[in-house]
Amino acid sequence: MANVTFPRVGVIGGGQLARMLAPAAEALGIRFSVLAETADAPATQVINEVSVGDYTDFATLKAFAETVDVVTFDHEHVPPEHLQALAEAGHVVRPGPQALIFAQDKILMRRRMDELGLPNPAWAEITSRTDVESFAQRVGFPFILKTPRGGYDGKGVRVIDSIDEAVTWLDEVGQLLAEEKVDFTRELAVMVGRSPMGQTAVWPVVETWQQNGVCKEAIAPAPGLAAGKSREITEAILKVAGALDVTGVMAMELFETADGFLINEFAMRPHNTGHWTQDGAVTSQFEQHLRAVLDLPLGSPAAREDVSVMVNILGADHDDLYHPYLHVMAHDPAVKVHLYGKGVRPGRKVGHVNAYGRDADLVLARARHAADFIAGIDINPHPQMPAPADLDANTTPSADDSAGTAATSSDERA
Numbered sequence: 001m002a003n004v005t006f007p008r009v010g011v012i013g014g015g016q017l018a019r020m021l022a023p024a025a026e027a028l029g030i031r032f033s034v035l036a037e038t039a040d041a042p043a044t045q046v047i048n049e050v051s052v053g054d055y056t057d058f059a060t061l062k063a064f065a066e067t068v069d070v071v072t073f074d075h076e077h078v079p080p081e082h083l084q085a086l087a088e089a090g091h092v093v094r095p096g097p098q099a100l101i102f103a104q105d106k107i108l109m110r111r112r113m114d115e116l117g118l119p120n121p122a123w124a125e126i127t128s129r130t131d132v133e134s135f136a137q138r139v140g141f142p143f144i145l146k147t148p149r150g151g152y153d154g155k156g157v158r159v160i161d162s163i164d165e166a167v168t169w170l171d172e173v174g175q176l177l178a179e180e181k182v183d184f185t186r187e188l189a190v191m192v193g194r195s196p197m198g199q200t201a202v203w204p205v206v207e208t209w210q211q212n213g214v215c216k217e218a219i220a221p222a223p224g225l226a227a228g229k230s231r232e233i234t235e236a237i238l239k240v241a242g243a244l245d246v247t248g249v250m251a252m253e254l255f256e257t258a259d260g261f262l263i264n265e266f267a268m269r270p271h272n273t274g275h276w277t278q279d280g281a282v283t284s285q286f287e288q289h290l291r292a293v294l295d296l297p298l299g300s301p302a303a304r305e306d307v308s309v310m311v312n313i314l315g316a317d318h319d320d321l322y323h324p325y326l327h328v329m330a331h332d333p334a335v336k337v338h339l340y341g342k343g344v345r346p347g348r349k350v351g352h353v354n355a356y357g358r359d360a361d362l363v364l365a366r367a368r369h370a371a372d373f374i375a376g377i378d379i380n381p382h383p384q385m386p387a388p389a390d391l392d393a394n395t396t397p398s399a400d401d402s403a404g405t406a407a408t409s410s411d412e413r414a
């Protein structure tokens with residue numbers, strides 16, 4: 001007989017994050033449904049319980065919420081007033097609207113981080129030419145402007161070189177967030193799972209690399225990160241998660257600077273910088289999100305491997321992913337390929353590769369090779385690839401670093 005006592009989680013949004021929650025729900029025996037934007041969204045291809053509807057329409061959200069025990073999200077774009085109304089109507093919404101608003105609105109987030117005494121870049125809310133002028137006077141050019149709401153993957157982020165450029169954009173959108181252009185040494189990210197009972201579990205801090213504003217790579221743990229800094233970052237995310245009463249998983253993106261770190265932004269859902277946990281941690285971010293929103297005891301966030309690397313497969317000009325993927329599997333049987341069932345468009349995230357082992361440079365080279373080969377990107381040279389001489393010294397894989405052959409040159413593309 002079917003066990004009907006297990007709760008049902010409903011995810012708003014049918015993208016790749018909802019899709020990757022599905023196997024975790026299946027393994028936990030959790031019932032799972034999705035409100036997808038379109039009938040062919042990535043999650044709809046693998047989940048039976050799908051409603052298709054508009055997440056900006058309250059009646060649609062309410063009807064979906066009626067069918068599940070807990071509502072959660074694959075993106076931040078549900079209107080805050082609708083989330084509030086759902087919570088007031090007695091639906092369990094996790095994370096709750098009082099927390100999610102800080103992932104939805106970057107100005108509210110900056111203000112709250114200042115109140116919590118956490119390290120922010122210099123920032124200002126911009127609603128007039130005078131605001132632009134005084135911010136420019138304070139930090140100089142270039143500085144950064146962002147739309148406070150609705151941005152993702154660098155859409156809604158611009159580097160500003162003149163007052164007029166800023167004012168032209170302001171006239172179009174009405175309100176902007178200005179930030180100093182941080183001279184970071186690298187970008188980092190950290191994730192926590194937090195349940196309503198207040199249990200927390202933090203994964204190791206990762207180093208991330210963005211290409212044109214899109215996360216391209218994450219390395220766990222962040223190579224060479226000082227233990228003291230890692231502890232301060234962990235304390236910062238725990239402080240935020242507790243102060244905002246976050247439930248579910250949350251990502252904090254950071255800029256590492258010469259003397260510390262500054263907070264960039266949050267996501268309160270599974271996040272690209274946590275995909276490495278699928279193959280590299282005892283508990284994946286997807287499993288943890290479900291455990292956390294259901295107030296189940298959390299799983300261990302410990303890394304299974306010395307080094308895990310995630311590299312995104314970003315669409316290039318080939319829409320055939322299948323043939324290169326055969327090559328990648330044969331070439332390196334130890335890499336794990338995750339595809340999202342999406343059509344290929346240039347720069348679009350269509351999947352990712354996870355690789356793991358002992359030597360960070362070698363694991364990175366293997367993951368990059370696999371991801372870029374599948375995308376059809378010219379795999380050599382890579383902007384961050386070790387110089388060929390360094391690679392040569394490393395091309396003999398240890399038993400731990402590759403079950404198959406070594407990282408190779410682009411000649412094997414043929």
Ligand code: ADP
Binds near residue numbers: 121183
């Ligand atoms: P999104 O919400 O679209 O992901 P982010 O605010 O994370 O946008 O910005 C995208 C990328 O732009 C960041 O990962 C970083 O590389 C760069 N960036 C954003 N803010 C700043 C800043 N204040 N200084 C320097 N670089 C920044």
